[in-house]
Amino acid sequence: MAANGVVSDKSLIVSFGEMLIDFVPTVSGVSLAEAPGFLKAPGGAPANVAIAVARLGGKASFVGKLGDDEFGHMLADILKQNSVSGDGILFDQGARTALAFVTLRADGEREFMFYRNPSADMLLKPEELNLDLIRSSKVFHYGSISLIVEPCRSAHLKAMEVAKGAGALLSYDPNLRLPLWPSADEARKQILSIWDKADIVKVSDVELEFLTGSSKVDDETAMKLWRPNFTLLLVTLGEKGSRYYTKNFRGAVDAFHVNTVDTTGAGDSFVGALLCKIVENPTILEDEAKLREVLKFANACGAITTTKKGAIPALPTVADALALINGA
Numbered sequence: 001m002a003a004n005g006v007v008s009d010k011s012l013i014v015s016f017g018e019m020l021i022d023f024v025p026t027v028s029g030v031s032l033a034e035a036p037g038f039l040k041a042p043g044g045a046p047a048n049v050a051i052a053v054a055r056l057g058g059k060a061s062f063v064g065k066l067g068d069d070e071f072g073h074m075l076a077d078i079l080k081q082n083s084v085s086g087d088g089i090l091f092d093q094g095a096r097t098a099l100a101f102v103t104l105r106a107d108g109e110r111e112f113m114f115y116r117n118p119s120a121d122m123l124l125k126p127e128e129l130n131l132d133l134i135r136s137s138k139v140f141h142y143g144s145i146s147l148i149v150e151p152c153r154s155a156h157l158k159a160m161e162v163a164k165g166a167g168a169l170l171s172y173d174p175n176l177r178l179p180l181w182p183s184a185d186e187a188r189k190q191i192l193s194i195w196d197k198a199d200i201v202k203v204s205d206v207e208l209e210f211l212t213g214s215s216k217v218d219d220e221t222a223m224k225l226w227r228p229n230f231t232l233l234l235v236t237l238g239e240k241g242s243r244y245y246t247k248n249f250r251g252a253v254d255a256f257h258v259n260t261v262d263t264t265g266a267g268d269s270f271v272g273a274l275l276c277k278i279v280e281n282p283t284i285l286e287d288e289a290k291l292r293e294v295l296k297f298a299n300a301c302g303a304i305t306t307t308k309k310g311a312i313p314a315l316p317t318v319a320d321a322l323a324l325i326n327g328a
Contacts, residue, residue, distance in 0.1 A: 012060070013049075014062075016046055016063045016159050017142055021099050024309070032113055041313075046064065049272045050272075061137070098116045126154045134166070141172075142160065142171070269314075274295070301321050304320050
């Protein structure tokens with residue numbers, strides 16, 4: 001045991017960033033204004049990844065700040081119920097837990113309205129971080145929403161530096177949410193400001209287009225985002241599967257076709273599955289056959305997550321994923 005009662009067996013995946021409540025209309029295909037009512041669904045990409053890891057049998061911890069309010073304590077309880085360690089959770093008495101109203105309009109596009117002015121997650125300070133927990137991680141995973149404002153941005157940079165210094169693999173999923181940024185240019189600039197620090201980066205096809213300014217989703221475009229220190233770059237393509245790029249090989253893995261109800265959390269499920277497998281066996285990053293097997297598993301986890309509403313209730317177990325892979 002390390003100081004602070006943190007287990008340092010080097011199998012821990014630490015997720016850093018925001019956890020919030022998504023309010024989803026009771027009726028689909030309507031605008032937020034037309035929605036007759038809303039259901040609350042816990043969300044926030046880094047928290048979803050932590051729960052995805054735990055549900056697949058991995059060891060996960062979440063680092064972030066919640067409001068010292070009923071919603072904040074509810075979210076902390078959800079992490080606990082899902083076997084995610086809460087050693088990195090803080091509560092802010094002066095700010096509320098973040099809320100997001102999310103609807104899937106009739107044209108299939110998601111519409112977001114965020115309540116963060118400021119929300120507790122934005123107020124995490126560098127000196128409040130549980131550094132023992134961060135140092136004990138095998139993988140340190142984060143997004144870009146925590147880069148938008150201070151003091152959270154400084155806390156994010158400090159946490160990355162400490163994790164890297166302790167030998168953790170850094171995993172980055174920018175998880176672009178344009179309405180939260182002052183402008184598209186600022187979003188692009190800040191997302192790329194920490195690009196070179198990561199070991200593993202996962203982007204969606206939409207994020208690839210946004211970050212490169214290209215309308216093509218192909219190998220040439222993806223390689224614009226490659227950096228010499230990367231171990232793995234992934235591009236997820238929804239129903240078209242995923243593409244992978246390493247120093248020595250590249251390729252594509254097909255998706256599983258399922259009855260899609262809600263795509264929320266599919267990318268987080270994919271990332272959680274991948275990180276679990278990397279922690280179990282880091283050599284998969286050098287072995288293309290093994291990596292392809294792992295990405296097939298991650299694609300299955302992502303696909304299953306789209307078959308139910310909401311991210312967390314839809315995150316699969318290993319048995320769920322294997323059943324899909326084996327066609328059960």
